[in-house]
Amino acid sequence: MANVNLELEPTLWDTGDFMEIKDLIVDDRQRGIFRVHRSSMTSMDLFQQERELIFNRCWIYLGHDSEVENPGDYRRRTIAGRPLFFARGKDGQVRVFLNTCPHRGALICRRDEGNAEVLQCFYHAWSFNTDGELIGVPGEEAYGPYFDRSELSLKEPPRVENYRGFIFVSFNPHVEDLVTYLADARDYLDLIVDQSEQGMRVVAGSNKYNMKANWKLLVENSLDGYHLVPTHQTYLDYITSLGTGDNAQPAGNAAPYRHADRGAADRIRPPMANRVPGAARALGNGHCVIESAARHGRPIAHWHPLFGEDAREPIARVRQRLVEKYGEERAYRMANTSRNLIIYPNLVINDIMAITIRYFEPLAPDNMEVTAWHLVPREESDAMLATRLDSFLTFLGPGGFATPDDVEALESCQIGFRATETEWSDISRGMLRPAQTVDELQMRGFWRQWHANMQGLSKTNVQDGPVAEAGIAVASGTDD
C-alpha cells in the first residue's frame, strides 16, 4: 500500500493505491490472454521483495566444478547479493564460503580466481585453510578461555548441492533437494552433460557485461524464438552469406530446409519463420525450455560448412558414438536440436551453436550484471575446440553478431517502461495452441512461478492448460 504524503492535497494528488501483487499478472487461460504489469520490472519495492521471496528461497547457480580443477583452486562470485567464493580442498571436495571474515568482516578472498593453501584476511591476518577452518589468529593469547576457533570457521551457505558439475547454493535451509527443484529441467541438463565422454568443462575467459534492464527481461529474451528473425537479421544474413542450406543437414536427419533467395519479399517473410516450429515447454518450478532442430551447425555432432571440411569426419564419429550409446532418437536431440533453457530464477543454459552458461545478478530494477561462460566437452581435440570457440563467437557474446542487439532491445524496453501510462506487456503468443519456440509459453511458465513466489507460494500450475499435478492448485478461473 502506498504511503500517502499527507502534505499533498488529496483532491489534487490522489494517485490511488499501488497495485497488489496478485493483480500484477493477467492470466486468462480461456481467452488466451497473458499480461504482465510493467511495474514488476521498474518498482524498487518489488525488487526488494524479489530478493526476499525468490533469491533468498530458491536454488541459485554458483558455478561449475571444473572452474576449480585442482586442490586449492578458488573462484570468487557475487550470488544473490552476497560475496561468496568456492574452493577445492585437499580432499578434492568443493566447498562454498561466505566471503567475509568471521572476525570483523573484511573480504577473505580478494581475487576473482587463484590457488592457495591458506587464505589470510589482510585486515588482522586471521588465516583459514581451504576447508574454511580458522588456523591462525595473531596474538591469540589475548582472548579469554571461551574463545573457540572452531566457532569462527568461514561460514557456508545453508545449502550447497552439485548436479553433474553444476553447483547451486540456497540461502533457504528448508529448500527442497536440488534434483526435486530441477523437476523436468534435469533431463535437459543431462542432454548437455551426456554429450561428453569425459565430462564438460568451462573454458577460460568469461563475458562480463551489464544491461541497464530488469533481469526478467533477459529471462524472456534468452528463450525468445519470436525475436530471432527481426532482431538478429545481420546474424542470419552472415551465416547465409557463408553458405548454409541443404548440404548442412546430414542425410536422414531433419527435413531438408530450402533457402529462398533473400530478396525483398524474403525480408518481409523470412524463410526461417515457418521452418522448424520446435516446441516450448514449461518444465515445472519456473524452469522452461525451447527446443528445435538446429539450422546452424552444432559442434557436438551436427556439421556445418562454417566448420570446414576437416571437421566433418570427427563430428560424424561423435554422432555415431552418441547413437550407439543413447539410441537414434536421443542422439538426434543431443546432436541436431538446439535448446535454450532457463533454470529458475536466473540461470540460462543455451545449447545452440555452442553451449553457454549465462548467470545474471540483479543489481537494481533497471540494472543487472551478466556473466557468460563457454561449456565444452573435455575430450575434444584442439582443432575441434578451436572450431567450437569460433562457432560461439558468430552469435554469442558482447562482441558477437547478436548479443549486442539483445542488449539494445532490453535497454530499449526498460526505457520504454518509463511511459507508465502503457501499463502492461503482452505475453499471450501461442497460448491457445501447442506452444512452439516462436510462442511465449516459456515466458509465461517463468512468470507464473514468479507470480506464485511473490505471493509467498512455492508451487503453481505453470502450464497454459489447467493440467494440475498432484498438490498443485489450479488457479481460479480456469475451471475447464
Add this chain to the structure above:
Amino acid sequence: MTAANKPTLREMVEDFLFREAELLDDWRLDDWVSLFTEDGRYVVPTTDLPDGDPTRDLVFIDDDITRLRARAVRLNSRHAHREYPWSRTRRFISNVRVEETGEGELSVTSNVLVYRFRNGEGAPYVGSIHYILRRRAGSDDGGDLRIAYRRAVLDQEALSWHGAVSIIF
C-alpha cells in the same frame, strides 16, 4: 625533403594510427577493413583474460578477414541495433611504441581511449592495441602499411558501461 624533416619511423606509424582512428570515428568501415591484409586478424580478449588465446580460450572477438568484412557490413546496415543510430565516438591514441621485427614487419603498441556517446549517455573504452603492421618491401612510406594483426585489450574489469563491444575498439 631534408634528412631533418624526414619523419621518424614512429611518426610514420603514428600518422597511420591517426588515419585509422579517423576512419573509425567517421564510420568509414569499408575503408578501415581495407587496411587489413588478406590474412589479417582482429582480436579482442575478454576483460578477465587479457592474454586469452582464441584457439583455446573464450574471447570477445576473433575475426579473420571474412568475418571482419561481415562485421563492417553489419555495422553499416540499419540492423546492428546497438549501433543504429550510430553512436558518436572520439578516439585518442598515445604512447605509441614501435619495434622493427624484420621482414618488413613492425610490432606496434598504442594506448587508446575511445569515448562513445549514445542515448544520452557517454563512457569510455580504455585499453591498449597491439598491431603487427606490414610494409611493402623497400617501402619507407606509411601509406604502404597494412594491418596483419590487431589485438585490442580492454582495461575495464567488465563491460559495465556499454554492455557490449558494439563498435570497433
